Amino acid sequence: MPLPLNLPDDKIRFLSETYKTPLQIYDGSLIIENQNNFIKSMTQNFPNFRQYFAVKALPNPHILKLLIQNGSYLDCSSIVELEIADKLGLKGNQIMFTSNYTSKSDLIYAKKLDAIINLDDISLIDDLASLGKMPELLCFRLNPGIGKTDSETVSNILGGPEAKFGIPSFQIVEAFQKAKNLGVKKFGIHMMTGSNVLDLNYWDELIKILFENINNIKNSLNIYPSFINIGGGIGIPYKHEQPKIDINDLSNLIRSSISREIKQYNIPEPDLYMENGRFITGPYGWLVSRCNVIKNTYEKYIGLDACMANLMRPGMYGAYHHISIVGKNNNSITEKINVVGTLCENNDWFAKNRDLPIADIGDLFVIHDTGAHSHSMGFQYNGKLRCPEIVIFNGNINNLMYIRRRETFDDYLSTIVSIESCFPRLC
Template identity: 45%
Template sequence: MKKPFVTKEQIVEITKDFPTPFHIYDEKGIRENARNLYKAFSWNKGFKEYFAVKATPNPYILKILKEEGCGVDCSSLTELMLSECCGFSGSEIMFSSNVTPDEDYLKARELGAYINLDDFTHIEYLDKLCGIPETVCCRYNPGGKFEIANQIMDNPGDAKYGFTHDQIIEGFKLLKQKGAKYFGIHAFLASNTVSNDYYPELARILFTLAVEIKEKSGVEFKFINLSGGVGITYEPGKPENDIFAIGEGVHKAFDEILVPAGMGDVAIFTELGRYMLAPYGHLITTVKHFKHIYKEYVGVDACACNLMRPAMYGAYHHITVLGKENEPCDYKYDVTGGLCENNDKFAIDRMLPKIEIGDILVIHDTGAHGFSMGYNYNGKLRSAEILLKEDGTAQLIRRAETPADYFATFDFSHIVDKYLNK
């Protein structure tokens, strides 16, 4: 069973200052996980993790990861700005975007970030806008279906991202003609994989392609970016990824493909978000209501605005009733929020201990793509974010929104006067 990284006693104390719902993050777990990732890839001298800011865009989290040696993967202007404010610059930033606005490219160039081009047409676009940087990266899409051991993992051919095989070879030739000196290659072929074979298989694809590109264009690769896609197990009792086995699998492919081609000095990059943060975040919510109709419903003070994944994808998130961890799960409930949408459910037909009004629920694995996917439908307000520090104390790292925040972007003077000037 999944165990929370917080106890009922800790949460009761925290709620004296910060009412539910809120997201809470485990600093100790985040740091230990980052250190294990670096150990798993320590065989590669240039290895660097570029944390996907989109997963958990909070400066306190980014600063923790920076202290652990990580860079950042940004996909927008505001993510670049946030990263700059946290002290990231130059080669600490990977800018991977698509349908990219001018101001985003300009900011990336200003910061000296690695720019990862998503499309062949963006070569001319970037050149005319602000020039081709000395080091540049291109994103590859092999098309078709991506399989491991005859199991379809995802369908890159339907994805909007990346260059085709022929485009990427011509793209590197053109970038070299335009003055680029050093190059990187990137691909993201499957999301949330729970397989120690995903990264090694992706590495073989990219390593083989890099050798071919070098032979046909003469470009020198500085790095190969395996991007994200290494996932976590949301359901208890299921197999989990072994980052050390994954690292060794990539190492084997590196030695077999790149080293004989004279490319043994190429750095390996990753852009993990979910793997880095998801297990180290909980959504904490309090039971407010019951509903006894055709099913048994438990109503909580969080909703899909706080965690979209179950409503959007039907995703499973484990639930623990604090203080009842050892009680039998012999009651069947739908756990719901208060949105005017029937898919606003954190769990459907979930077997849990007997629940009472006031019980505190932990919704697990919300540390990535949890708070960050929040929204304001029905006028719901985004929750606070709290960091459980290594010494056991709790630090508010983002306050909860207020109605004044919701109204702040309206040009509607009497609402502004009523709510923002208090």
């Protein structure tokens, strides 16, 4: 179930006045505690386990630094994310580079950092080889033709015939063969086909299919992977009725599944890596926004000062996010309302026909579970400026980190060349 923002109402109001709204708040203490519990649970079954945080989920360097200081490495998907990892001091196998339709310039930078390169397509082997000596270690992303999600749209499924990601099973042996012929000595294999999965059986099925492919590679080429990366995809309960994944149960299930498969196929046990983002930070972020307008037409609309530029998921995926109203969460009288933003698009909704307490103009709305794939997916369409981010610790606003300021008009125009020629008053 979605977590409440661990602050009394007067403190939320104070922060909203100080930093204005919309405002993105994270709980650093809970993020660290959650990651520590996750890594501890996994290493009890897999001593060499590695967690690579998916930078795309929450790329603010202050958050990434906290995660790294507490045992995480980074999973990067672009050259900018690689640069962030580099500037945070990571090198070599502390960085996993998993992109798709990758440019040579990105591959060059990943090679420079000696990152683990995880290729998404067999054609990229030739591109990598054209850049000089092949890396000693190379990983391939497998798409075995299946995918799963428990609370997103079909467009967010990461595996299957309609997914743009990964190398299909009918090409994976060829990919390993080609890389081996070009001098690669050690291999990893990666498979992430699920997004926000809440069913433990998914990982048992994933591991079963993954090892079927590993066995085919073994039988054809006598190659054994030194590690497997089973991706992220651990879901969080956006809705009250959804179950929360018990990480100890998941760790034990993965242990049992891998033990079964290596015994069945007589394969040396590879190290286990994962790349969770949403599960680590998602529940520990809240978007605070103020009600500016209440509109009664065909239906009732609550217009917030936040919009899809601050949280894209409901409009893009039809995703559910719990919403509470500061000071009114115990009200027994509710009404069905639509909670919308100010963007000039009709999919700029946070909630449709949602039962919420009766709202007034000026009320503060808290949108829950915005700790991942929220601020990071922001944009500037309609001239919307991205909101500030702050981190609280142990519910104490006197011990917070101000980690991103609000964007300004000057930021919006900062990449325009010769702006003075457009605005005569600036000449």
